[in-house]
Amino acid sequence: MDEEDRFYVRYYIGHKGKFGHEFLEFEVKKDGLLRYANHTNYKSEKIIKKEVYCNKIVLEELKKIIDSSKVLNADDDKWPEPDKVGRQELEIVSGNEHISFVTTKIGSLLDTKDSQDPEGMANFYYLVQDLKALVFAVMDMHFKIKPI
Amino acid sequence: MQKRRDGEGEEEPAKSVEGWILFVAGVHEEATEEELLSLFDEYGEVKNINLPLDRCTCYVKGYALIEYADLESAKQAMRAVDGNELNDQILRVSWAFLKGPIRDR
Numbered sequence: 001m002d003e004e005d006r007f008y009v010r011y012y013i014g015h016k017g018k019f020g021h022e023f024l025e026f027e028v029k030k031d032g033l034l035r036y037a038n039h040t041n042y043k044s045e046k047i048i049k050k051e052v053y054c055n056k057i058v059l060e061e062l063k064k065i066i067d068s069s070k071v072l073n074a075d076d077d078k079w080p081e082p083d084k085v086g087r088q089e090l091e092i093v094s095g096n097e098h099i100s101f102v103t104t105k106i107g108s109l110l111d112t113k114d115s116q117d118p119e120g121m122a123n124f125y126y127l128v129q130d131l132k133a134l135v136f137a138v139m140d141m142h143f144k145i146k147p148i
Numbered sequence: 149m150q151k152r153r154d155g156e157g158e159e160e161p162a163k164s165v166e167g168w169i170l171f172v173a174g175v176h177e178e179a180t181e182e183e184l185l186s187l188f189d190e191y192g193e194v195k196n197i198n199l200p201l202d203r204c205t206c207y208v209k210g211y212a213l214i215e216y217a218d219l220e221s222a223k224q225a226m227r228a229v230d231g232n233e234l235n236d237q238i239l240r241v242s243w244a245f246l247k248g249p250i251r252d253r
Contacts, residue, residue: 005252030250031249031250032246032249032250033249052162052245053162053245053246053247053248053249053250054244054245054246055159055171055242055243055244055245055246055250056242056250057171057173057240057242057244058171058244059250060173061171061173061210061211064210065209126203126204129203129204130200130202130203130209133200133201133203133209134200134209134211137198137200137213138213138244138245140198141164141169141196141198141213141215141244142162142164142165142169142244142245143164143165144165144166
C-alpha cells in the first residue's frame with residue numbers, strides 16, 4: 001500500500017462512573033468500514049455496536065475535515081492527562097501523517113482556555129465535534145439510531 | 149477529481165434501514181435544508197435530509213445526506229445532480245453506503 005493511501009481514524013471518549021463504563025468509540029478504515037460502539041449502563045445494559053461500509057466520498061469528506069482542522073500539526077504534550085472525569089483518544093493516520101492523542105474529557109471550550117495549549121486543544125475540541133457530527137449523521141440516516 | 153462515469157466502477161449501494169442514502173459534498177456554507185430539498189425532490193420522495201453544521205462557525209459544514217424512499221429516485225437524483233453547481237460550488241453526489249469494501253482502482 002502506498003504511504004499516500006493510508007487512512008485511519010479512531011475516536012474514543014469514556015469514563016467509569018456510577019453507571020459503569022460509559023463510552024463512545026468509532027473507527028473508520030481506508031476500505032470504508034465504519035465501526036461504531038456506544039455503551040452506557042444507564043437504564044439498560046445494552047451496548048450498541050454497528051458497522052457500515054462508507055463510500056469513498058464519505059472518506060474524502062472526513063479527510064477534508066481533518067486536514068482543515070490543523071490537528072495533524074498539534075501535540076498533546078501539554079494537554080491534561082485522562083483522569084476520573086474521563087478519557088479521550090484520537091488516532092489519525094493520513095498519508096504519511098500520524099497522530100495519537102490522549103487527554104481527559106473536554107466539557108466545553110472554556111476548559112481549553114485554561115490549558116497550557118489553548119489553541120491546540122480548541123482545534124482538537126472542534127475537530128472532535130465535527131467528526132462526531134459526521135458519524136452521528138451516518139448512524140442516524142443508515143441505522144436510525146442516535147447516541148446515548 | 150475524476151467525475152464518475154455512469155456504471156463504470158460504481159460500487160453497489162447498501163440499503164439503509166428505511167431508504168437509500170446519497171452523500172452530497174461541495175455544499176456551500178449558507179445552504180439550507182429547504183434549498184437542498186427543492187433541488188432533490190424533483191427526482192422522487194425525499195424522506196430525510198441531514199445537513200450538519202460546522203461546530204465552530206455555525207455555517208453548514210459542507211456535506212449533506214439525502215434519503216430517498218426508493219432506489220430509482222436516488223439513482224436518478226445522483227446522476228442528475230452530480231457535477232451541478234449550487235451557489236458557485238460544484239456538488240458531488242454519490243451513494244453514502246456500500247455493500248462491501250471500497251475497491252482499489
